[in-house]
Amino acid sequence: MTAPVLEQGATALSASGLRIGYGGKTVVDDISLTIDKREIVCLLGGSGCGKSTLLRGLAGLSPAQSGNVSFLGEPLLEPHPRAALVFQQPSLLPWLNVEGNVGFGLDFARQPAIARDARKQRVVEAIEAVGLAARAHAYPAQLSGGQAQRVALARALARQPELLFADEPFSALDAITRAEMQTLLVDLVHRWHTAVLLVTHDIDEAILVADRILLMAVQPGQPGKIVREWKVDLPRPRHEYAEGVAGLRLDIIKALREGA
């Protein structure tokens, strides 16, 4: 594994005065935030408040109407090779097996050049890390939904990203698989020294995974905004009935009801 670019505590991503929308319409506004290296930040909010729009803007997939995003100290205007994305749908290529899908993307022109042996090693390491070594030669049609999402996670991690953008990656999975994947995600990003921006509308997911929770809300006719923030200092591994979880859940529900 190559050494991470930043020291712990350094800022991986920052945004200030960000406004993003489609056509003439503004969907999110007045967004200023930072994500530290190795930090897991959850963007939590109800349906339609603009979470995915904000994630896309922060990842360089949607242009900002105003404001700016900085990644690894440089202005971000397009997707960065040291950032990776995972979505709700794993979007695997059906004609490639697990190894092929995990390696896919390492050879893109904008990716750092990588020697053949190192490439092979990264793919093998990432597949082992998500627990799929025995299925390395299986094709997507032969995988369960949870296994397919593990492949998508391995594909992202093989790029050794400084920051992983994850847009509701587990929301299509059953509750048991989702819980397994939440634990796996935290374990992997801690081992890979990767920061995460996780979009979710699941309060418990945010509490179980996050170092920090940013709550988004939208008022009728207004763009979505970040309205509250919680630093989550609960010990890990976390579970639903751990001390402090119920209190934080209630606090978040109250803030959601009040719109702030």
Ligand SMILES: Nc1ncnc2c1ncn2[C@@H]1O[C@H](COP(=O)(O)OP(=O)(O)OP(=O)(O)O)[C@@H](O)[C@H]1O
């Ligand atoms: N490509 C697009 N073109 C025009 N409007 C869009 C586009 N994508 C999203 N929107 C609008 O932006 C608003 C916010 O959508 P967005 O998907 O960002 O919200 P969200 O909080 O992620 O919702 P959900 O949790 O349901 O996925 C919605 O009103 C949506 O209709």
